[in-house]
Amino acid sequence: MSSEQEAESIRCLVAKVGLDGHDRGAHVIARAFRDAGFEVIYSGLHKAPEEIVQAAVQEDVDVLGISILSGAHDTLLPKIMDGLEEYGAKEDTLVLAGGVIPEEDREGLKEDGVAAIFGPGTSIEETIEFVRENAPQR
Secondary structure, eight states, X not given: OOHHHHHHTOEEEEEEXXXXXXOHHHHHHHHXXXXXXXXXXXXXXSBOHHHHXXXXXHTTOSEEEEEEOSSXXXXXXXXXXXXXXXXXXXXXXXXXXXXXXXXXXXXXXXXXXXXXXXXXXXXXXXXXXXXXXXXXXX
């Protein structure tokens, strides 16, 4: 399989969780992932953790990218991880978080199963490369 075909088979859900209404970054990532050859679904704004879990499971995504800038990451991200676990989807979903997440909160989120956290200023290329290297193989 060529790397082009491999990239195409990576299904990503870019999601906005909670009351955070700032979605420019999510749109930038969604477009960049699409340009990189990934299949991209965008959740839209103001989604509850349960809605994001449902979408990830129903769409059978490989990668769940959660954009969160509201400061509620310590509450909302664990709910998403628990939901994925309930559906048996936690093991085969690469979960990424993007946004303003303080350094001191990152370790706990990673222990919950968030694979990587990309803060403001992370290059798009770095994010795409991480997905290519870490997305579950089908």
